[in-house]
Amino acid sequence: MQDTVLVVGAGPAGLSAAASVANAGYQAVLVEKETVLGGAPILSGYAKLVPSGEWAKEAIGRMIHNVEAHPRISVHKGAQVERFGGEPGQFSATLSTGQTVSAGATILATGFTHFDSVNKPEWGFGTFEDVITTSQMEQMVASGKITCPSDGRVPERVAILLCVGSRDRQIGREWCSKICCTVSANLAIEIKELSPQTEVFIYYMDIRTFGLYEDRFYWKSQEEFKTKFVKARIAEITASGDGRLLLKGEDTLVKRPIMIPFDLVVHAIGMDPNLDNPRLAQTFGITLQHHGYLERAEFYTNPCGTTRPGVYACGAAYGPETIDDSIAQGAAAASRAMADLHALAKAG
Amino acid sequence: MAIHEKALIEAERLRQHDSLTLEGVDVSGHWNTMIRPRTLRNYHEDFEKTLQRYPGAENVHRCWQCGSCTNSCTMYAQNLQFNPRYWIYLSRLGLTDELIKDKDIIWQCVSCNKCTHICPRDVRPEGVMKALLHWMEDQGITPKSPSTIFDEEFTAQIYKRGRIEDTHVLLGFFHKTKQSLFQPWLLEFSKRMSKRLPVKHSLRMGLNAVLRPKTKSWGNTGEVLSRYVSQQKESHRD
Structure with a gap:
């Protein structure tokens, strides 16, 4: 039992954690509530990933293949942990399929839920067909053709609105979702590549293409692909009367109201805490932080910890996270889990 | 100013009527002044490309509006209306009506190039302002500047004879700019x-x-040179 690690969630973080556990010679049990592995990049049909530029299907597909082919990983798809108990070194989990898993340690890689744009009705999602989310735009890019959903025409102008479901006290989203700026700049590039006649405008409050994303995405989208960045928080999206959409807001830099016609509007949706988090917290006996993400243990000497010893976490379960960092954290959580199990075995 | 918003009202947006009836109600008198909305209703994004064909404005699309140019500007310290950052922004979105409103301010640039040296994105704002001036000249929005007239006289002589004749250039320049030949400095110059x-x-x-x-x-x-130059200009400006 002490050489088995239970991994909950098979997105980039969970796949990475399971692979690390198995590669080190331990046993991994991977439990995924959906019937396919891969998490958000696969379930939401992401196109090319940031920053590698690899197609999600291929990049995450390799991770899935490694996990499914590994003799020391057993995968439970379409399953959830319903009951969980025990101590570090001897946990026991009952799955919704009725199976029981014994494990020495548990890693929660339960990820996030995309913000539901219906919660910002003034921005027209759910009202107008030509208002879509970044997830839908990713799917459109993957399909290879940029068109307006309403009538299939090629858009002359696309507006990407940043911070939809992020940095917004009105709707209780008091965090930055970290990756939307970069993803949007990347989408602007991809839109222009597929549809050179389309002009892309990004409406921002700040641009947070942190670290090495700065020149590779923000500068590149502006310098090579002529993306226009407009500093304005949009107030409202309405119909123009001639089949287009009207963006209303204040252009912060010209200090003037704007009312500009667009063909397609994309919401750069943020990362909400996983909707399942309250239930997960109850099942696993851990606490959530005040926004609803998993509470981190004291970090400096207990990285990847939760408020319950022997239960670790990684990736977007802790808060908005990039795919690359989720993968790194998955590997880190695996090494924490195995190190603690190793110590227990030595002590015992 | 007691009411800040008044500063935002340009004179041309004010509509005053001697007598005014709205929906059957006579509102002449105190209520006869209307202000047209200042909403921007469209972009002309092609303008950026047009401007980029003028030497100096090639990098205008790189601007991210940090304001370093305006902050470092010699002229901004003298005149708060002199704002290179703002003109770059207007240029990028093609808000040409707004640009034209500032046609009597942009020329005040003294080409100290502090903006050029401070710009973190290598936009070269000084060049953008020069390009804007040239675009306005080409559009007939502003009259040809004396330096443009001088350049044209100079170039015309080169095409004709492969060299310039100083007296001839001066004659032509003074004639076209309607200046007297008998400039005191010129008389003194010739005398000495x-x-x-x-x-x-x-x-x-x-x-x-x-x-x-x-x-x-x-x-x-x-002839060959003149044809080549005009071809180059055409290819940059269409």
């Missing part, structure tokens, strides 16, 4: 020159001024 210049040189100058010789074997070089 005639005193000191060796006779041989004076004679040669006089002869050149009258005969206007061409550069040796100039042939049809001027």
